[in-house]
Amino acid sequence: xxxxxxxxxxxxxxxxxxxxxxxxxxAPDRSAQVVPGQSTKAxxxxxxxxxxxxxxxxxxYQAWMYQVPADGGxxxxxxxxxxxxxxxxxxxxxxxELPPRP
Numbered sequence: 001x002x003x004x005x006x007x008x009x010x011x012x013x014x015x016x017x018x019x020x021x022x023x024x025x026x027a028p029d030r031s032a033q034v035v036p037g038q039s040t041k042a043x044x045x046x047x048x049x050x051x052x053x054x055x056x057x058x059x060x061y062q063a064w065m066y067q068v069p070a071d072g073g074x075x076x077x078x079x080x081x082x083x084x085x086x087x088x089x090x091x092x093x094x095x096x097e098l099p100p101r102p
Contacts (some may be wrong), residue, residue: 026066031078035092041086060084065076070096 001075026048033039033047044064053065062082067075074096 024053024066025075026068026078028068031066031068031091031093034080034088036088036090039088041082041088044082044088045081059088068093072096 024091030047034044048066051064051066055063061084064080064082066078068078070076076096077094078093079092085088
């Protein structure tokens with residue numbers, strides 16, 4: 001069940017824009033402080049702040065997306081899966097897409 005939920009989240013995130021969203025950009029060292037199974041939703045808010053890109057599922061799970069600056073003015077995607085009890089269960093960082101070939 002959790003794997004299917006995370007897969008659905010990954011597919012949704014694949015449709016997301018690669019530009020930074022207002023209020024969701026976080027420093028790389030701050031995103032590294034989020035530890036699945038240890039970090040709570042309250043700690044996530046304190047560390048990374050509120051995001052404008054969040055999805056709530058009927059199951060009570062939430063997915064929060066942040067943007068982390070990368071080279072060349074691009075952003076990598078940092079997605080956090082939070083369980084109904086408020087515990088961070090998974091994180092995923094997707095590297096920025098390569099620029100289109102000429």
